Amino acid sequence: MTSTGLVAVRKKVRRVGGEAGRFGAVGAVGWVVDTAVFNLCLNVVHLQTVRSGVISNVVAIGVNYLGNRYWTYGHHDKSQYVREAALFVLFSGAGMIIQNGILAISHYGLGYTSTLADNLAKNLVGLGLASAFRFWSYRTWVFRKQP
Numbered sequence: 001m002t003s004t005g006l007v008a009v010r011k012k013v014r015r016v017g018g019e020a021g022r023f024g025a026v027g028a029v030g031w032v033v034d035t036a037v038f039n040l041c042l043n044v045v046h047l048q049t050v051r052s053g054v055i056s057n058v059v060a061i062g063v064n065y066l067g068n069r070y071w072t073y074g075h076h077d078k079s080q081y082v083r084e085a086a087l088f089v090l091f092s093g094a095g096m097i098i099q100n101g102i103l104a105i106s107h108y109g110l111g112y113t114s115t116l117a118d119n120l121a122k123n124l125v126g127l128g129l130a131s132a133f134r135f136w137s138y139r140t141w142v143f144r145k146q147p
Helices: 003-043 050-073 082-110 116-142
Strands: none
Touching: 003 050, 003 116, 050 082, 050 116, 082 116
């Protein structure tokens, strides 16, 4: 590889690494919101497990949209707000299905019904898989670079 090629690779790695770091920071805030709302719905309001997970995901998706739109991908194209918002909701919904699907399998399928087991299934395993999917889909389809 030429020195020009190495410079290009370094720039790409630095750019994607910074993007992934900002995405992770926004996701950390979303995780705090998601976990707090989930446990509030589950243990204080006494809603069903997956219903609590869906409610907490919806709240966190709103927080994450604002953080990703204005910080993680703040330098990307903002001219197609409706398209961006619709795709964000679509891919966030798919991530929510992944995350709460893992929760449902653990809670109802495998019988792990403690609060700790629910939190591990939803906020560790489910969130890990859903976050990888969301990062790929947001950067590929939702927040496009400005031309």
